[in-house]
Amino acid sequence: MEPDGPRGPLNYQPDVFDHPVGSDGYSPLRRLLLATWVGGAEPRLLTSAEEVDAAIAGGEIAEERTDVVVNAPFLTWKGGQR
Incomplete structure (x- = not known):
């Protein structure tokens, strides 16, 4: 069963980025990493790079x-809104 919520470009969940604009390490260049739930894992919406890393370390996701x-730069408006 797929989790409810927003869908990303592959019709699953939105992309997760480890360095948003304004943070140390930000770059508009990103290496694509594909993640797949491992059989028996409970799919859920992951909203941060830390959650993705924990799921990989826990054997729930194969990367x-x-x-x-x-080249996918973040756009920001006055006040830092994305």
């Missing part, structure tokens, strides 16, 4: 690192 790098 596939790709050679794809995308």
Whole structure:
């Protein structure tokens, strides 16, 4: 069963970024990492890089690192809103 909530480009959940604009380490260039729930894991919406890392470390998610790098800058408005 898929979790309720917003869907991302692959019709699952939105992308999760580890360094949003304004934080140390921010870059508009991102290496694409694909994550898949491992059989028996309970799918849920993950909203931070820390949650994704914990799910990988816990064996709930298998990750596939790709050679794809995308240029996807964050846009911000006055006040830092995205």
